[in-house]
Amino acid sequence: MNLSPIKAHRSFLLFVSLFFSTISAAQILVQEHGTIPGTDSSSAHIDSNNSRELKKAAFRLVPSSYLVQYAGSIGLFSAGAGWDYGRQKQWSTDFLLGYVPKYDTDRSKLTLTLRQTYTPFKVQLHEQISYHPLRTGVYLNTTLGKQFWYQEPDKYPNSYYSFSTRLRINIFVGQDFSYKLKSNSSYFEGIKFYYDLHTSDLYLVSGVQNKYLKFDDYIGLALGIKLQIRRK
């Protein structure tokens, strides 16, 4: 019984280290091929084609941002990487690792989050500052630990509890401000501050069925900072 959290932590660490080693490998690849002069044009055609494709693929793997977040039903603090894409960079997929202190329970918890954000509008307030009046999307959060299950264990009669304690589906709306750094060569090219109002499936179903529960009972507030990595 005592072994299982250790096991969970170990597999989790393995997963995280694999994740970051892939990213750093990809990053090295991009740097190497990106800085070798003349690979695109000159003599060795087959070679350059290969490297270009490799570069492209690796480029996609490298996250375009790192982020930290406070609260949001995924941990007191969470950190992770994000990939921005789309013509206006209006789409973004984030992966976050969250930490929940133990508070009044026996142990602290780790959570994993996959978030899809859509940011359709952009208002340029200043040369360096832009404002996105709407960011919205969905995030899935899973809590690590034996106490939480995706599906109820076999001991229960069929569909005894018709929900998962492990997987939360959250929706959110928020806004953000982006600040673009002046430097043209710094590792990070900008910083983004965002806030989200969010709720999960279980909070929502509790909130909408009762007048007693107020908006701030079942809607949460999250704050985050996203560091945008300079892309070549």
Add this chain to the structure above:
Amino acid sequence: MKKKCTYIALFAVLFLIHGCNMFDVHPYSGKIDGRQHINAENIAKIEHDYAQRDTIRYAFISDSQRWYDELDDFVKIVNKRNDIDFIIHGGDLSDFGLTKEFLWQRDILDKLKQPYVALLGNHDCLANGEEIFQQVFGSPNYSFIAGKTKFLCLNTNALESDYSTPVPDFSFIEQERQTDKGRFEQSVVVMHARPTSDQFNNNVASVFQYSIKQYPNLLYCNNGHDHTYQKDDIFKDGIVYYGTPNIGKRQFLIFTITKDHYTHELVSY
């Protein structure tokens, strides 16, 4: 300089919003704000205030998970009456085991003018719910004496447990029979899931019945879980199990206990 200002402004904003309670760390965070260990506190009150009473009257409610409006109305109704000595909640305060659910329910029940105690329901055991229940309300097995009647409150959610935790806990039942022997003349057993229900360890149902019948003058049993009014002599031995409807039905039971006698009433609101 400009950057510094932004940072200062940011911290100020952070500090301000921290005041409001809208940051949710995690649905199962176990972050408990406010009152804790409610059962123990209220039991002390019940045992003290009603020690000399010959007649006691209590309301028995159960299964208030996700029925906040109905529970809130129940509190208003009971607070208008002045003949109820205390309230017993038969368990299932939470539906999903979320930390906030326990606190929302506690905040409603805390508006009761009379003391209340809560039992552990099967839904309260989900995820880390049992830890939260223990912190906010108290131990899953407990007892108290009101007037001359001992109330034995038992965790009977065997399906939520495994072999490592005895449910029902026979050693607790036996030990409680001996405790404070001189202070009570009759007994009532309260539980969330009654024998024969899907949660109960039905392999020991008759053993359970035998062990609680060893108590001095066992009057009857109370249970929740089945979301409907029940009045059944399950073991055909004269001990009636009274089940109270879920609070969502806007119904509850009132029991009046005198010496060697009791009456009950189903109240709708």
